[in-house]
Ligand SMILES: Nc1nc2c(ncn2[C@@H]2O[C@H](COP(=O)(O)OP(=O)(O)OP(=O)(O)O)[C@@H](O)[C@H]2O)c(=O)[nH]1
């Protein structure tokens with residue numbers, strides 16, 4: 130039996146099995162097996178992907194991958210938001226490779242990747258699914274484009290495809306400490322009550338992965354699936370924005386309903402509706418910030434801000450200015466929302482906010 134057959138056998142068995150206390154261990158084990166086969170499926174394809182138009186170099190301050198069914202309007206969006214033209218047409222699979230474009234926003238260069246449409250079964254190699262998904266893994270954000278005139282199952286299907294290859298959308302990494310040891314058996318602990326898993330199931334899952342010596346510490350009430358994610362260690366956690374296109378074709382009530390959903394933006398690429406708002410939300414979801422530098426006695430350099438990630442410290446800013454600046458650092462003066470006073474003297478570990486101004490004082 131090939132891996133694909135084994136996967137579909139296990140999937141069938143999981144859907145056949147009723148979820149209750151009595152089947153909990155059985156299901157946990159099935160899921161561990163499933164995750165194992167799926168990761169095997171992903172490995173060998175890596176080599177053959179060079180030179181087929183999908184190995185686009187990363188450039189700019191962030192990378193966004195356009196994922197969606199055929200003909201939802203991905204290429205139309207790329208051609209509208211960037212200077213790059215990507216062919217758009219009313220037939221499916223117009224786009225066959227990865228087409229990069231650049232969105233210029235708030236002084237940042239955001240790389241937007243137009244990709245072929247993907248369909249159900251993409252993760253198992255249907256269409257160009259595997260290459261598309263491999264590109265999605267390298268992105269800082271997934272822009273999932275959906276056709277607002279179609280049923281919402283399209284979204285669930287795509288989520289399932291990405292989920293099955295270890296891409297986790299709008300989720301935090303499970304807070305489980307996990308370390309494989311050379312001996313000593315399995316030490317299992319938790320800092321909170323666990324309602325979705327117990328020690329026996331943890332043991333069973335680890336044994337399925339042939340792990341007999343490890344330290345496991347649950348710091349939150351995680352599920353068996355989340356434990357499997359931590360064991361596999363190859364999961365990527367990406368923010369995802371659901372962009373519903375073609376709202377020119379649906380009623381205003383329907384537009385309102387969709388716009389209220391979490392992580393969702395409604396647009397019409399053809400009519401250029403709501404694209405400014407899309408860029409605003411995109412910026413927010415990418416967690417980008419601008420920091421302006423200032424020399425003593427001079428105004429801040431607002432024309433040329435540094436593009437950084439939310440949560441960066443003064444140390445990161447110094448590195449971005451010059452690689453030797455940290456050694457010479459004495460203190461910094463910061464103007465903006467990250468400080469109580471403007472300016473305020475801060476140390477190297479101070480956390481910066483969007484649109485802060487900084488002046489570094491050297492030793
Ligand atoms: N009504 C309407 N049609 C749109 C809109 N945006 C794109 N389209 C149309 O949808 C069709 C498909 O657009 P594409 O940009 O080629 O879609 P795609 O997702 O890149 O398609 P593939 O590359 O084949 O996966 C074209 O006929 C577009 O003109 C929109 O906002 N409203």
Ligand SMILES: [K+]
Nearest residue numbers: 200218220223
């Ligand atoms: K198309």
Ligand SMILES: [Mg+2]
Nearest residue numbers: 203204223224
């Ligand atoms: Mg296209």
